[in-house]
Amino acid sequence: MEAKEKLNLSLENLTVFIVGFAILFFPLLFTTINTDAFSIPKQALLGIAALAALVIFAFKIANKGSITIRRTPFDLPLVLMTVAFLLSAIFSLNRWDGLLAFFPFFFSVLVFFAITNSARENRHFMFLLSGLVLGGAILSLLSLTSYFKIYLLPFSFAKIQTFSLFGSLLDQALFLAFLAVICGFLLWPFLKNKKVPKKESFFLLGLILNGLGLLVTLIMLLTIAKPSILPLETGFQTAFAAISQDTGRILQGFLFGSGFGTFSTDFTRFKPLTINLNDAIWNLNYLRSSTFALELLATTGILGFLSFIFLSYRILRIKPLLIPAIFAIVLSFLLPLSFTTLTTLLIILAILSIHSRTTDNNKASFYDEEIQIVSLKKGLLALSPTSGQSKMTPSFLSYSILAIILLFVVFIGFFSFKFLMSDFKFQKSLIAASQNDGAKTYDLQRNAISDFPYRDGYSRIFSQVNLTLANNFASSLPEGASPSAQQQQTIYSLIQQSINSGRQATTISPLTAANWNNLSGVYRSLIGFGQNADSFAIISAKQGALLDPNNPQQYINLGGIYYQLGAWDNAINQFQVAVNLKPNFANAYYNLGHALESKGDLENALTQYQTVKNLVSKDKAQLAKINAEIKTLSEKIGKEGIGKQTTGEATNQPELNVNAPAATLPPQNPPVKIPAPTTTPSPTASPSPTTP
Numbered sequence: 001m002e003a004k005e006k007l008n009l010s011l012e013n014l015t016v017f018i019v020g021f022a023i024l025f026f027p028l029l030f031t032t033i034n035t036d037a038f039s040i041p042k043q044a045l046l047g048i049a050a051l052a053a054l055v056i057f058a059f060k061i062a063n064k065g066s067i068t069i070r071r072t073p074f075d076l077p078l079v080l081m082t083v084a085f086l087l088s089a090i091f092s093l094n095r096w097d098g099l100l101a102f103f104p105f106f107f108s109v110l111v112f113f114a115i116t117n118s119a120r121e122n123r124h125f126m127f128l129l130s131g132l133v134l135g136g137a138i139l140s141l142l143s144l145t146s147y148f149k150i151y152l153l154p155f156s157f158a159k160i161q162t163f164s165l166f167g168s169l170l171d172q173a174l175f176l177a178f179l180a181v182i183c184g185f186l187l188w189p190f191l192k193n194k195k196v197p198k199k200e201s202f203f204l205l206g207l208i209l210n211g212l213g214l215l216v217t218l219i220m221l222l223t224i225a226k227p228s229i230l231p232l233e234t235g236f237q238t239a240f241a242a243i244s245q246d247t248g249r250i251l252q253g254f255l256f257g258s259g260f261g262t263f264s265t266d267f268t269r270f271k272p273l274t275i276n277l278n279d280a281i282w283n284l285n286y287l288r289s290s291t292f293a294l295e296l297l298a299t300t301g302i303l304g305f306l307s308f309i310f311l312s313y314r315i316l317r318i319k320p321l322l323i324p325a326i327f328a329i330v331l332s333f334l335l336p337l338s339f340t341t342l343t344t345l346l347i348i349l350a351i352l353s354i355h356s357r358t359t360d361n362n363k364a365s366f367y368d369e370e371i372q373i374v375s376l377k378k379g380l381l382a383l384s385p386t387s388g389q390s391k392m393t394p395s396f397l398s399y400s401i402l403a404i405i406l407l408f409v410v411f412i413g414f415f416s417f418k419f420l421m422s423d424f425k426f427q428k429s430l431i432a433a434s435q436n437d438g439a440k441t442y443d444l445q446r447n448a449i450s451d452f453p454y455r456d457g458y459s460r461i462f463s464q465v466n467l468t469l470a471n472n473f474a475s476s477l478p479e480g481a482s483p484s485a486q487q488q489q490t491i492y493s494l495i496q497q498s499i500n501s502g503r504q505a506t507t508i509s510p511l512t513a514a515n516w517n518n519l520s521g522v523y524r525s526l527i528g529f530g531q532n533a534d535s536f537a538i539i540s541a542k543q544g545a546l547l548d549p550n551n552p553q554q555y556i557n558l559g560g561i562y563y564q565l566g567a568w569d570n571a572i573n574q575f576q577v578a579v580n581l582k583p584n585f586a587n588a589y590y591n592l593g594h595a596l597e598s599k600g601d602l603e604n605a606l607t608q609y610q611t612v613k614n615l616v617s618k619d620k621a622q623l624a625k626i627n628a629e630i631k632t633l634s635e636k637i638g639k640e641g642i643g644k645q646t647t648g649e650a651t652n653q654p655e656l657n658v659n660a661p662a663a664t665l666p667p668q669n670p671p672v673k674i675p676a677p678t679t680t681p682s683p684t685a686s687p688s689p690t691t692p
Contacts, residue, residue, distance in 0.1 A: 004063050004064055007063055008060050008063060008064055011056050011059060011060050011063075012060075012118040012119075012120070013124075014056060015052075015053045015056050015057070015114055015118035016115075016118050016119050016124045016127060016128065017127075018049050018052050018053060018056075019049050019053060019111060019114050019115055019118070019128065020127050020128050020130075020131040021049070021131070022045050022046060022048070022049035022111070023128060023131040023132050023135065023347060024131035024132070024134055024135045025045060025135065026042055026045060026046065026135060026340075026343070026344075026347075027135045027136060027138075027139045027165060027166065027175060027340075028135055028138055028139060028165055029041045029042055029045050029165075030042075030165055030167075032155070032427075033424050033427055033428075034420075034423050034424065034427055035423050035426055035427050035430070036167075036423075037167065038165065038166055038167030038168075038340075039167065039338075039339055039340065040420070040423060042339075042340060042343075043104040043107070043339065044416075046104065046107045046108060046111060046343060047103075047104070047107045047412075047416050049107075049111060049114075050106075050107040050108075050110035050111050051107075051409050051412065051413055053110065053111065053114035053118070054110055054114070054405060054408075054409055055405065055406065055409055056118075057114070057117065057118075057405075058401065058402045058405035058406060059402065061398050061401050061402060062395075062398045062399050062401070062402040063398075064398075065395055065398050066398075068117075068369070069117060069369050070116050070117045070120065070357075070366070070369075071366065071369050072116050072353045072366055073314045073317065073366075074112075074311060074314055074315070074349060074353065075113075075116075076310075076314075077307060077308075077310040077311035077314050078109055078112060078113075078311065080307040080310060081109075081304065081307040081308060081311060082105075082106060082109050083307075084256070084300055084301075084303040084304040084307045085102050085105060085260040085300055085304055086102055086106075086260075087256050087303070088256040088257050088258075088259050088260045088299060088300040088301060088303075088304055089101070089102045089259050089260050089261070091252050091256045091259070092256075092258060092259020092260075092262055093249075093258075093259070093510055093511050094258070094259055094262050094265055094508075094509040094510065094511050094512060096454040096455070096456070096508050096509065097259060097261060097262050097265075097456070097509055097512075098259030098260050098261055098262055098299075099454075100261070100419075100454070100455070101260050101261020101262070101339075102260050102261065103412070103416070104339050104343075105260070105339070105342065105343075108339075108342065108343040108346045108347075109346065111343075111346065111347065111350070112346045112347070112349065112350045113350075115128060115347070115350035115351065115353075115354070116350050116353050116354065119354050120354070120357075124354065125351065125354045125355060126199075128351055128354075129182075129186075129203070129351055130202065132179065132182075132347065132348075132351070133179060133183060133202070133203060133206035133210070134206070136175065136176055136179040136206065136209075136210045136213070137205070137206050137209040137210060137213075139165055139172065139175070139176070139213060140176060140209045140210050140212060140213020140214075140216075141209065141213070142165065143164065143172065143213045143216050143217055144212060144213060144216055146158075146160070146161055146162070146163050147161060147216045147219075147220065149161060151163075161220070161224065162220050162224055162225040164217075166338075166340055168227075168338065169217055169220055169221050169225050169227065170221065170227045170229075170335070170336075171338050171340050171341050172213075172217050173214060173217040173218055173221060174331065174335065174337070174341045174344075175340065175341060175344050176210050176211075176213050176214040176217060177214055177327075177331070178324065178327070178328055178341075178344050178345065178348055179206070179210045180207060180210045180211050180214055181323065181324045181327045181328075182324040182348055182351070182352070183203050183204075183206050183207035183210065184207055185323045185324050186200075186203060186355070187200060187203055187204060187207060228280075228281060228284060228286075229335070229336065230267070230281075230286045230288070230289055230290045230336075231275075231278075231281075231290065232290045232291070234271060234272060234275055234290065235289040235290025235291060235294040235295075236290075236294065237270070237271075237272050238266055238267055238270045238271060238272075238289065238294075238298055239266075239289065239294045239295075239297040239298040240297075241266075241270035242257060242258050242266045242269075242270055242297075242298040242299070243257060243297065243298065243301055243302065245270065246258070252301075253301065254301055254302055255301045255302060255303050256300065256301040256303060256304070257296075257297070257298055257299045257300045257301035257304060258298060258299050258511075259299060260299050260300050260304070261299065262299055262511075263286070263287060263288055263289050263295050263298055263299050264285055264286065264287050264512075265509075265511045265512055265513075265547070266289075266298045266299065267285065267286045267289075268285065268513050268547060268548040268551065269513075269547055269548070269549070271550055272550070273550045273581065275550070276550065276552065276581055276582040276585075277582075279584070279652045280652060282582065282652070283553070283652065283654070288336035288337075288338070289336060290336065291332065291333055291334055291335060291336060292332040292333070292335070292336055292337035292342070293305065293308065293332055293333045295336060296308050308332075311329075312329045315329055315349070316329075318356060322349075322352050322356065324348055324352060325345075325348065325349050325352055328344075328345045328348065328349075329345075332345070353366060415452075418451050418452045419452050421451055421452075422448045422449070422451040422452035422455075422458070423448070423452075425444050425445075425447050425448035425451065426444065426445060426448040426458055428444050429441045429444035429445040429448065432444060433465070438465075438468075438469050438472070441465055442465060442466070442469060445458065445461065445462045445465060446462070449462060449501075453504070453508075454508060455508070456504075456505040456506075456508040456509040456512060456515055457505075459501045459502070459504040459505040459508065460501070460502065460505040460514065460515055460518045462497075462501045463497075463498045463499070463500075463501035463502035463505065463518060463519070463522055464498070464518065464521075464522075466494045466495070466497045466498035466501060467494070467495070467498040467522055467525055467663060468663065469494050470491050470494035470495050470498065470665065471525070471663045471664075471665055473487070473490060473491055473494065474491055474665055474666055491665075492672060495526065495529075495530070495665070495672070495674070496674070496675075498522050499519075499522055499523075499674055499675055500675070502515070502518055502519035502522045503519060503675070503677060503678060505518065505519070506519055506543075506677070506678070507678070511547060512547070513544045513545075513547040513548035513551075513554070514544075516540050516541070516543040516544035516547065516677075517540075517541070517544040517554075517557060519540040519677055520537050520538075520540035520541040520544060520557065520561070521537075521661065521662060523536040523537035523540060523674075523677070524537040524561055524564070524661040525661045525662065525663045525664050525665060526665060526674060527564065527565070527661075527664070528664075528665075528666075528667035528668070528671070529664075529665040529666065529667060529668050529671060529672060530668075530671050530672045530673070530674035531670075531671040531672065531673050532674070532676065533671070533674060534561070534565055536674070536676050536677055537561050538558070538561055538562075539676075539677055540677045541554075541557055541558040541561055542558065543677075544557070545557075545558055550581060551581075552577075552578035552579075552582045552585050552588055553578070555574045555575065555577040555578040555581070555588075556574070556575065556578050556587065556588060556591055556659050557659060558574045559571045559572075559573075559574030559575045559577075559578070559591060559595070559659065560591070560658070560659025560660060560661075562574060563591070563594070563595055563598070563658070563659065564660065564661065566598075568595055568596075568598055568599035569599070571591075571595040572592060572595045572596060572599065575588055575591045575592035575595055576592060578591075578592075579592060584615055585653075586611075586612050586615040586616050586622075586653045586656060587653070587654055587655075587656055587657065589608045589609075589611045589612045589615070590608070590609070590612045590626070590656045590657075590658070591658060591659055592608050593605045593606075593607075593609045593612065594658050596608060597633065602633060602636060602637045603637065605633060606630065606633050606634065606637065609626055609629055609630045609633060610630065612626045612656065613626050613627065613630060615653065616653060616656070619653065622653070622655065622656050625656055626656065
């Protein structure tokens with residue numbers, strides 16, 4: 001028994017070392033070999049540490065023949081949150097988006113339990129906290145030097161004043177704020193006595209460095225790189241609409257939300273019309289809500305939200321108060337949290353649990369519970385002592401649990417590895433694309449999607465790559481020359497792959513408007529080349545507008561297809577919807593004017609152009625462009641047009657252009673048969689009342 005105890009202690013020490021190493025490098029790790037240089041490496045590091053800790057825990061069970069769990073008041077709330085988040089992802093129509101967001105959170109929860117179940121000595125507590133504080137101190141030093149334009153990292157993209165290893169100054173500010181508060185909390189008893197012991201002086205230095213880093217980060221946030229946070233009113237409206245107006249899945253939406261990590265689809269589907277009045281943000285797509293609590297309400301429904309409230313309640317009940325955890329919880333109701341800041345919150349909560357276990361007031365809340373592994377006479381397993389005779393020995397059951405955990409780790413590890421390798425290849429493809437190496441781009445993206453075919457963004461981009469290659473290949477043929485059978489087959493194959501990839505993106509994430517816009521763009525490029533391409537483009541564009549009903553750009557895209565087909569009345573109707581949605585959108589009036597001019601309604605076209613002139617009066621290039629068109633049209637109708645005046649100028653106006661396809665392939669006679677979009681009735685918000 002003594003040998004087993006020593007082995008278990010060694011395994012616990014190994015877990016603490018692995019997790020402490022991960023905590024140290026968590027804020028610092030970034031790579032240039034992933035599509036997301038900041039989040040994906042941190043997720044990978046956390047996943048490795050979490051799965052390694054789980055394997056070690058399984059070996060402890062096999063060695064001891066029982067399970068010793070160190071209980072905290074936060075165990076049940078975190079388990080309930082994990083279950084609620086997983087169910088929300090499973091019930092989501094964008095299921096893979098939800099699952100890909102869930103597993104990094106799941107790794108964070110595993111790290112929490114690894115810390116609370118392995119770190120039981122004061123030296124463990126000091127080791128983990130030192131790693132966290134040291135990581136923050138290094139991060140702060142890099143921010144301080146960058147602020148004063150001293151760049152220590154040898155990467156061109158890191159040589160900017162606002163560079164952050166978190167990829168976001170807001171996330172960095174939250175991380176450093178959490179660290180500064182926990183250092184101050186632990187040092188407060190010594191600071192009150194104006195005497196800090198030598199072994200605590202490291203944390204005093206950490207408090208100073210993290211405090212300086214936080215100060216510099218806040219200065220940059222307020223003066224240089226002001227973050228764009230969704231207005232609180234819009235966050236409220238979006239959250240409550242997501243759990244009450246999801247047509248066709250009212251109950252699922254209320255209980256489970258749209259799916260953990262899928263707020264961007266909630267925003268496009270349920271954002272209020274009034275957001276178009278804000279010129280600074282009307283054309284932005286938000287990945288996070290105004291606050292983390294509101295994001296949970298929208299994406300995980302009432303169950304996920306209540307589980308988080310339960311966790312907050314348990315934190316507030318601990319005496320003496322856990323000020324750093326309370327501070328983090330308060331911020332979660334005021335600001336959005338990313339994966340990195342949410343993980344930091346759980347790490348701090350775990351470290352505070354170790355600290356609280358030594359407090360006499362909390363011994364009843366933080367305790368060890370041993371679960372014996374036995375079986376009943378009837379063969380049912382029981383995780384508690386029983387007087388019935390065992391059919392199987394405890395060691396057999398222990399090894400069975402070990403095998404189950406190892407299989408689980410292998411399963412999760414395999415898919416995580418495939419995800420990382422796929423991401424690595426896709427990043428290489430983007431580099432190849434920047435070097436105009438089309439063949440390499442194509443091969444790498446095809447392999448990346450083959451490795452992990454569950455990311456809609458990959459398929460969306462791959463569809464555009466195929467379309468571009470097909471267009472370039474067709475354009476390279478000598479004018480008037482007929483392509484050979486092999487050349488024709490190459491073009492057809494690329495087009496087929498473009499359509500299939502675009503359709504695959506809509507299958508993976510059917511509620512993502514960008515996927516339908518992409519598919520519509522692919523079909524639009526094939527008008528005249530493929531059978532029914534015009535109808536398919538319209539169907540896809542309408543689906544995109546249905547999923548983003550208050551975005552005027554959706555109706556400009558749809559109107560552009562009608563304009564391309566010469567269906568002037570339909571084009572005018574769609575452009576008018578865009579004008580109604582955003583009355584100061586210059587490009588909507590510009591497209592409306594061109595549709596009216598093409599129809600022959602020159603007087604009304606001139607009126608629209610004059611409106612455009614008023615809206616772009618401070619943009620010299622666009623003003624010159626519209627003045628030239630006004631002059632030409634005025635000469636055509638034989639008078640100087642005055643046009644109606646607008647109430648004022650607008651800002652953040654995109655470039656004036658008549659909506660047109662990004663690429664077009666040469667017409668075919670007869671047109672090539674192409675597959676139709678696979679649209680199915682999908683739950684969404686009610687269409688805008690201005691939509692025809």
